[in-house]
Amino acid sequence: MTRTARIERTGGPEVIEWIDVDVPAPGPGEIRMRNTVVGLNFIDLYFRSGVYPAKLPTGLGSEAVGVVEAVGEGVTGLSVGDRVGTFGPTPGAYAQARNLPAATVFKLPDDIDDCTAAAILLKGCTTEFLVERCAKVQAGQTVLVHAAAGGVGHLLVGWLKAIGATVIGTVGTADKAAQARAAGADHVIVHKQEDVVAQVREITGGALVPIVLDGVGMATWETSLACTARRGLIVSYGNAGGKVTGVDLGTLSTRGSLFVTRPTLFSYYVTPEERAAGIERLYAMLRSGAIAPVIGQTFALEDAVDAHRALAAGETTGATLLTV
Numbered sequence: 001m002t003r004t005a006r007i008e009r010t011g012g013p014e015v016i017e018w019i020d021v022d023v024p025a026p027g028p029g030e031i032r033m034r035n036t037v038v039g040l041n042f043i044d045l046y047f048r049s050g051v052y053p054a055k056l057p058t059g060l061g062s063e064a065v066g067v068v069e070a071v072g073e074g075v076t077g078l079s080v081g082d083r084v085g086t087f088g089p090t091p092g093a094y095a096q097a098r099n100l101p102a103a104t105v106f107k108l109p110d111d112i113d114d115c116t117a118a119a120i121l122l123k124g125c126t127t128e129f130l131v132e133r134c135a136k137v138q139a140g141q142t143v144l145v146h147a148a149a150g151g152v153g154h155l156l157v158g159w160l161k162a163i164g165a166t167v168i169g170t171v172g173t174a175d176k177a178a179q180a181r182a183a184g185a186d187h188v189i190v191h192k193q194e195d196v197v198a199q200v201r202e203i204t205g206g207a208l209v210p211i212v213l214d215g216v217g218m219a220t221w222e223t224s225l226a227c228t229a230r231r232g233l234i235v236s237y238g239n240a241g242g243k244v245t246g247v248d249l250g251t252l253s254t255r256g257s258l259f260v261t262r263p264t265l266f267s268y269y270v271t272p273e274e275r276a277a278g279i280e281r282l283y284a285m286l287r288s289g290a291i292a293p294v295i296g297q298t299f300a301l302e303d304a305v306d307a308h309r310a311l312a313a314g315e316t317t318g319a320t321l322l323t324v
Helices: 042-049 114-134 153-162 174-183 196-203 218-227 249-254 272-288 301-312
Strands: 002-006 017-021 030-040 063-071 083-086 097-101 105-107 142-145 166-171 187-190 209-214 228-236 259-261 295-300 319-323
Touching: 002 097, 002 301, 030 083, 030 114, 030 301, 042 301, 063 114, 083 114, 114 153, 114 272, 114 319, 142 153, 153 166, 153 174, 153 272, 166 174, 166 196, 174 187, 187 196, 196 218, 209 218, 218 228, 295 301, 301 319
Parallel strands: 142 166, 142 209, 166 187, 209 228, 228 259, 295 319
Antiparallel strands: 002 017, 030 063, 030 097, 030 319, 063 083, 083 105
């Protein structure tokens, strides 16, 4: 028997329930993974609350690190005892153990410990595709990063600096401003105290920025539009501040023929080749010191309700882990 989280309906954190389940022998193409650390991500809140639709009942969570306990028929390249990690798309990471398609699991190198991996796999691969394959940021470009002290935000800052970009970060508090600067941001704007658009204009000499990486959503949508230079790109990749809805395409024209995309990780990590290349690039950036996870807080696995409340309230910094 293993403990696992389930939701029978969408709603607030209180809909998360814990049940005991049997984990059968893994089927063909599957492995059984016993978790050691689970990563908490905003996408977990989206599925729990119903922002992203899911067939109910369902498990929660996509990111976890652990050990292979059993291997199903036809699985190659993985053995019992291997340290592994996953970031989905199969839901159900909030569990002591579960079966997973072997194709969704990465072997972990010996020099990356469990907590580091659980804090960085999903967020780090998100950073990789946003910077290198979605926005295709080039050295010398100036990039505006919203929520620059967040779980993905601070990784974006470090990654962008490593490839030679200039980074303007927005944050909510002075403490988070210090964290964004420590990650490498060239300029930091505290949006609760300063006019972001005016500051971006001043920093760029009126030119604005060619790329905005916006993980907040509706709360920063108008700001992102106003900060983007002619023919610039807004990458809206998160909904922490609400879903961006009712976008008038004419606005993109009047703002200077802007481009907007709403990407998801699993559109960029589809084929085995894409997945392998992305994870190896992440490992390389991690080893170089360009990025490092900031583990701001840790909760016990079955305290996931408290962790969800803290994340939704903006009370967390960096990565949040659930220990098994």
